[in-house]
Amino acid sequence: xxxxxxxxxxxxxxxxxxxxxxxxxxxxxxxxxxxxxxxxxxxxxxxxxxxxxxxxxxxxxxxxxxxxxxxxxxxxxxxxxxxxxxxxxxxxxxxxxxxxxxxxxxxxxxxxxxxxxxxxxxxxxxxxxxxxxxxxxxxxxxxxxxxxxxxxxxxxxxxxxxxxxxxxxxxxxxxxxxxxxxxxxxxxxxxxxxxxxxxxxxxxxxxxxxxxxxxxxxx
Amino acid sequence: xxxxxxxxxxxxxxxxxxxxxxxxxxxxxxxxxxxxxxxxxxxxxxxxxxxxxxxxxxxxxxxxxxxxxxxxxxxxxxxxxxxxxxxxxxxxxxxxxxxxxxx
Amino acid sequence: xxxxxxxxxxxxxxxxxxxxxxxxxxxxxxxxxxxxxxxxxxxxxxxxxxxxxxxxxxxxxxxxxxxxxxxxxxxxxxxxxxxxxxxxxxxxxxxxxxxxxxxxxxxxxxxxxxxxxxxxxxxxxxxxxxxxxxxxxxxxxxxxxxxxxxxxxxxxxxxxxxxxxxxxxxxxxx
Amino acid sequence: xxxxxxxxxxxxxxxxxxxxxxxxxxxxxxxxxxxxxxxxxxxxxxxxxxxxxxxxxxxxxxxxxxxxxxxxxxxxxxxxxxxxxxxxxxxxxxxxxxxxxxxxxxxxxxxxxxxxxxxxxxxxxxxxxxxxxxxxxxxxxxxxxxxxxxxxxxxxxxxxxxxxxxxxxxxxxxxxxxxxxxxxxxxxxxxxxxxxxxxxxxxxxxxxxxxxxxxxxxxxxxxxxxxxxxxxxxxxxxxxxxxxxxxxxxxxxxxxxxxxxxxxxxxxxxxxxxxxxxxxxxxxxxxxxxxxxxxxxxxxxxxxxxxxxxxxxxxxxxxxxxxxxxxxxxxxxxxxxxxxxxxxxxxxxxxxxxxxxxxxxxxxxxxxxxxxxxxxxxxxxxxxxxxxxxxxxxxxxx
Numbered sequence: 001x002x003x004x005x006x007x008x009x010x011x012x013x014x015x016x017x018x019x020x021x022x023x024x025x026x027x028x029x030x031x032x033x034x035x036x037x038x039x040x041x042x043x044x045x046x047x048x049x050x051x052x053x054x055x056x057x058x059x060x061x062x063x064x065x066x067x068x069x070x071x072x073x074x075x076x077x078x079x080x081x082x083x084x085x086x087x088x089x090x091x092x093x094x095x096x097x098x099x100x101x102x103x104x105x106x107x108x109x110x111x112x113x114x115x116x117x118x119x120x121x122x123x124x125x126x127x128x129x130x131x132x133x134x135x136x137x138x139x140x141x142x143x144x145x146x147x148x149x150x151x152x153x154x155x156x157x158x159x160x161x162x163x164x165x166x167x168x169x170x171x172x173x174x175x176x177x178x179x180x181x182x183x184x185x186x187x188x189x190x191x192x193x194x195x196x197x198x199x200x201x202x203x204x205x206x207x208x209x210x211x212x213x214x215x216x217x218x219x
Numbered sequence: 220x221x222x223x224x225x226x227x228x229x230x231x232x233x234x235x236x237x238x239x240x241x242x243x244x245x246x247x248x249x250x251x252x253x254x255x256x257x258x259x260x261x262x263x264x265x266x267x268x269x270x271x272x273x274x275x276x277x278x279x280x281x282x283x284x285x286x287x288x289x290x291x292x293x294x295x296x297x298x299x300x301x302x303x304x305x306x307x308x309x310x311x312x313x314x315x316x317x318x319x320x321x322x
Numbered sequence: 323x324x325x326x327x328x329x330x331x332x333x334x335x336x337x338x339x340x341x342x343x344x345x346x347x348x349x350x351x352x353x354x355x356x357x358x359x360x361x362x363x364x365x366x367x368x369x370x371x372x373x374x375x376x377x378x379x380x381x382x383x384x385x386x387x388x389x390x391x392x393x394x395x396x397x398x399x400x401x402x403x404x405x406x407x408x409x410x411x412x413x414x415x416x417x418x419x420x421x422x423x424x425x426x427x428x429x430x431x432x433x434x435x436x437x438x439x440x441x442x443x444x445x446x447x448x449x450x451x452x453x454x455x456x457x458x459x460x461x462x463x464x465x466x467x468x469x470x471x472x473x474x475x476x477x478x479x480x481x482x483x484x485x486x487x488x489x490x491x492x493x494x495x496x
Numbered sequence: 497x498x499x500x501x502x503x504x505x506x507x508x509x510x511x512x513x514x515x516x517x518x519x520x521x522x523x524x525x526x527x528x529x530x531x532x533x534x535x536x537x538x539x540x541x542x543x544x545x546x547x548x549x550x551x552x553x554x555x556x557x558x559x560x561x562x563x564x565x566x567x568x569x570x571x572x573x574x575x576x577x578x579x580x581x582x583x584x585x586x587x588x589x590x591x592x593x594x595x596x597x598x599x600x601x602x603x604x605x606x607x608x609x610x611x612x613x614x615x616x617x618x619x620x621x622x623x624x625x626x627x628x629x630x631x632x633x634x635x636x637x638x639x640x641x642x643x644x645x646x647x648x649x650x651x652x653x654x655x656x657x658x659x660x661x662x663x664x665x666x667x668x669x670x671x672x673x674x675x676x677x678x679x680x681x682x683x684x685x686x687x688x689x690x691x692x693x694x695x696x697x698x699x700x701x702x703x704x705x706x707x708x709x710x711x712x713x714x715x716x717x718x719x720x721x722x723x724x725x726x727x728x729x730x731x732x733x734x735x736x737x738x739x740x741x742x743x744x745x746x747x748x749x750x751x752x753x754x755x756x757x758x759x760x761x762x763x764x765x766x767x768x769x770x771x772x773x774x775x776x777x778x779x780x781x782x783x784x785x786x787x788x789x790x791x792x793x794x795x796x797x798x799x800x801x802x803x804x805x806x807x808x809x810x811x812x813x814x815x816x817x818x819x820x821x822x823x824x825x826x827x828x829x830x831x832x833x834x835x836x837x838x839x840x841x842x843x844x845x846x847x848x849x850x851x852x853x854x855x856x857x858x859x860x861x862x863x864x865x866x867x868x869x870x871x872x873x874x875x876x877x878x879x880x881x882x883x884x885x886x887x888x889x890x891x892x893x894x
Contacts, residue, residue: 001873001876002836002875002876002877002879002880006820006821009820009821010816010817012820013555013816013819013820014816016554016555016556016557017554017555017816017819020554020557020558021554026557027557027558027559028557220430221435221436221437221439222327222439223439224429224430225327226364228426228429228430229331231421231425231426232422232426233334233335233338234421234422234425235419235421236335236338236339236418238414238417238418238421239342239414239415239418239419240342240343242414243407243411243414244407245408246347246398248347248351248389248392248393248396248398249342249347249350252341252351252354253342255354255381256338256341256342256357259358259361259381262361262373263361263364263365266370269443270368270369270443271436271439271440272436275440275445276443276444278445278449278450278453281370281373281445281450281453282453282454282458282461284373285372285376285454286458286461286465288373288376288380288381289380289469290465290468291380291381291385292380292385293468293469293471293472293473295388295389296388296472296473296476297475297476297479299388299389299391299392299476300475300476300480301479302396303392303395303396303479303480304479306395306396306397312396315408315409348601349601352647355647359644371631371632371633372633375633375636375637375640376640378640378641378643378644379636379640379643382644383642383643383644383646383676387647387650387669387673390650390654391669394654394662394666395893446632447632447692447693
C-alpha cells in the first residue's frame with residue numbers, strides 16, 4: 001500500500017527525536033567548553049621544555065644544542081646560545097639557551113624536535129586551547145612559557161616520562177659511574193702515587209702526614 | 220468626464236496599444252501579448268458598462284468577462300502551442316520569416 | 323474621479339506600453355503582468371472583486387507564466403540584434419492611432435453615456451454562482467467543452483512528432 | 497472573562513482607533529493590522545528557523561543550536577536567541593549582484609515575492625473576529641495572490657543569468673503549477689460543503705460540537721483525504737522536502753536564489769517561510785477548524801492561541817517530514833501530482849457531493865469511506881506499478 005514505508009520512516013525519526021530527550025546514549029555530542037572528553041594518553045599538541053627541580057631557569061634540561069632548531073620542518077624554533085656555561089643535572093658545565101622561542105602558529109606538531117633531542121629536554125604538551133586575540137605575540141611562546149616541570153610531564157604522559165626519566169637516570173648513573181671511576185682511578189692513582197711516595201718516604205727519612213686522613217675521604 | 224468615460228478611454232488606449240503592438244512587432248509571442256491586451260481592453264469595457272449601466276443586478280457583463288477570460292486562457296494555450304510547434308519546425312518565431320506555406 | 327483610479331489607469335497603460343515596446347521579450351512579459359495586475363486593480367475599483375481576482379489568477383498566475391515558458395522554449399530570451407518591428411510599422415502605428423482617436427471621440431461625444439453614477443451593485447460570489455448555474459448554464463457548459471478541446475488541441479500541437487516519423491525524416495535528410 | 501481575554505486584540509484595536517477622527521479610522525486600523533501581521537509572523541518565522549534546526553538535530557541525535565541566548569549574559573534560552581545573530585549576519589552581508597544580471601528584475605524579484613505572500617494574510621482568520629478583511633471570496637483571493645509568487649520565482653531565476661538559477665526557477669514553476677491544481681481541488685470540497693468562499697464562514701461552519709468533539713472537516717472521510725492532499729500540495733507549494741527540487745543544494749546549489757546574497761536572500765528566505773505559514777494557515781482554516789478548539793471543554797483557551805498552536809504543530813510535522821524523507825526526482829514529482837493527487841482530488845470532490853446529499857447517518861460514512869479507500873488503493877497501486885527502475889530516457893526541450 002502506498003504510504004506504508006513513509007509511515008515506517010516517520011516512526012524511525014520520531015523514535016530518534018523523542019529518544020534523544022530520554023536516553024543520553026543517543027546524544028553523542030559533547031558539550032565542549034563545559035564538558036571535556038578524557039584525553040588519550042598519546043595526545044600530543046605542541047612542544048614544551050622540561051625542567052627538573054623547582055627553579056625553571058636552573059633546572060632546564062636544554063643545552064641549546066640547536067638540533068631541534070635545525071630539524072624543525074617549518075622552522076618555528078628560535079634559539080640563542082649563551083656565552084657562559086651553567087652546570088646541568090649531571091653537574092657538567094653546559095651552554096644554556098638565552099632565548100628559546102616556538103611560534104605555535106607555525107608549528108605543525110610533527111614531533112621531530114622531540115625525536116631528535118638528545119637531552120630529553122623538549123617534549124609534547126597536550127594543551128590545545130591556545131587561541132588568543134593577539135595573533136603575533138600571543139602565539140609566540142617564549143622560554144618562560146615553554147618551561148614546565150618534570151612532574152607535569154610525569155602526570156601527563158606517565159609512560160613516556162618514566163622512559164625519559166629512566167634514560168636520564170641511566171645517563172646520570174653512567175656519568176656518576178664515570179665520575180666515580182675517574183675519581184677512583186684518580187684516588188687509585190693518588191694512593192698508588194702516595195704508596196710510591198710512602199715507599200719512597202719509608203726509605204726516606206721524612207714521613208708524610210697526609211696518608212692517614214686519605215682513606216675515609218675516598219669512601 | 221464621468222467615471223464611465225474614464226474607463227472607456229483607458230480601455231480604448233489599451234486597445235490601441237495592444238493593436239499597435241500586435242501589428243508592428245515581429246515576434247509571434249509579442250503578437251499574442253498584444254491580442255491579450257486587446258481582449259483585456261474589451262473586458263474592461265464590459266465591466267465598466269456592467270458597473271455604470273442600467274441593470275447591474277443581471278450580471279450580464281460580469282459573466283461575459285468570466286467567459287471571455289476562459290476563452291483567453293484557451294486562446295493563449297493554443298496560440299503558444301502553435302508558436303512552439305512553428306519554432307520546432309522552422310527554428311524561428313519571427314513572423315516575417317514564417318510566410319511560406321511549404322514546410 | 324478618485325486619484326487612485328487614475329494612478330491605476332496610468333500604471334496599467336504604462337505596463338501595456340512597455341509590454342509592446344521593450345526589446346527583451348522577458349521584460350515584455352513581465353510588463354504585461356504589471357498591466358494585467360493594473361487591470362485587476364481597476365476591476366476591484368469597479369466593484370467587481372470576483373473578476374479582479376480571477377484576472378490575477380488567470381492572467382498573472384497562468385498566462386504570464388505560460389508566455390514566459392514559451393519565450394524560454396523558443397529561445398527568445400535575449401534581445402534580438404535585428405529590428406524588432408515589421409517593415410510596415412509606420413502604417414500600423416497610424417492605424418492604431420486612428421482607432422484610438424475614433425474611439426476616444428466616440429466616447430467623449432456619445433449621448434448614450436449615462437450622466438449619473440448608479441450605486442455600487444452587489445456581485446457576491448453567491449449571486450455569480452447562481453447566475454452561472456441558472457441563466458448562463460449553457461454558456462458555462464460550452465466554455466467547459468471549449469477549454470477541454472483547447473487543452474487537448476494544445477497538447478497535440480505541442481507534442482513532439484512520434485519517433486518513427488522523426489526517424490524517417492532524419493533518414494530523408496541524410 | 498475568558499471571552500474578554502479572547503477578544504483582547506480586537507478590543508485593543510477598537511480602543512486605539514476610537515481616539516481618532518471618523519475619517520482616519522479605517523486607514524489607521526488597516527495600518528495597525530498590517531503592523532500586526534508584519535510583526536507576528538516574521539517573529540514566528542524567526543522562532544521557526546531555530547526550531548527547525550533544533551528538531552532536525554534531535555531527529556539526527558544531535559543537540560542543534562543551544563548556545564545563543566540573551567547577549568552579554570549567561571542566559572542561553574536553549575539557543576532560541578540564535579535568530580538574532582543570524583539575522584544580523586544576513587542583513588549586514590555584502591549584497592552581490594552578478595555583472596551579467598538584469599539589475600532591475602534582479603532587484604525587484606524578492607519584493608515581488610514578499611508582497612503577495614503578505615497579502616495572503618489579509619483574509620486568514622487568526623482568531624474569533626480577527627480577520628483583517630472579511631472578504632466574500634477570501635479563498636479565491638488567497639489563491640490569486642498565491643499565483644503571483646510564481647512570477648517572482650521566474651524573475652529571480654531568469655534575471656540572475658545563471659543556469660542553476662534558471663533551472664531552479666523552471667523546476668519551481670513547474671512544481672507550483674502542477675501542485676496548485678490538487679491544492680485548489682482539495683479546497684473546493686470544503687467550499688462545496690460549506691457553500692461559501694468566505695474563510696470566516698468556513699470556520700464558523702466547523703465551530704459546532706457533538707459529544708464534545710468539534711465538527712472539523714478533517715473528521716469526515718472527504719475532509720481527511722482533502723486535508724492530506726492539501727497538506728502534500730502545500731509541502732510542494734512551499735518547496736519543502738521531499739519536494740525541494742527547486743533549491744536542491746546537491747544538484748543546483750540553491751535554485752533560483754543562487755545569486756542572491758545579504759538582504760535580498762533574507763527577503764527570499766522570509767518570503768518562503770511566510771508563504772509556508774500562510775498556506776498552513778489556510779489548511780488549518782479549511783480542514784482543522786481554524787481558531788476553534790477540538791473539544792468543547794477547551795473553548796476557554798483564546799482562539800488565537802488555538803490557531804498558533806495548530807500552526808506550530810503543522811510546522812513541526814513539516815520539519816519532521818524534512819528530517820525523514822529524501823528528495824523526489826522530477827519525473828516522480830510530476831507523476832505523483834498528475835497521476836495520483838489529481839484523480840484522487842477529483843474523486844474526493846465526488847465523495848464530498850455524495851456526503852452532502854446523503855442522509856446524516858452511518859451509511860454515508862460507509863459509502864464515502866469505501867469509495868475513497870478503493871480509489872486510494874487503486875491509484876496507489878497504479879503509481880507503484882508505473883515506477884520505472886530501468887534506464888532513464890532523457891528528452892530535451894528543443
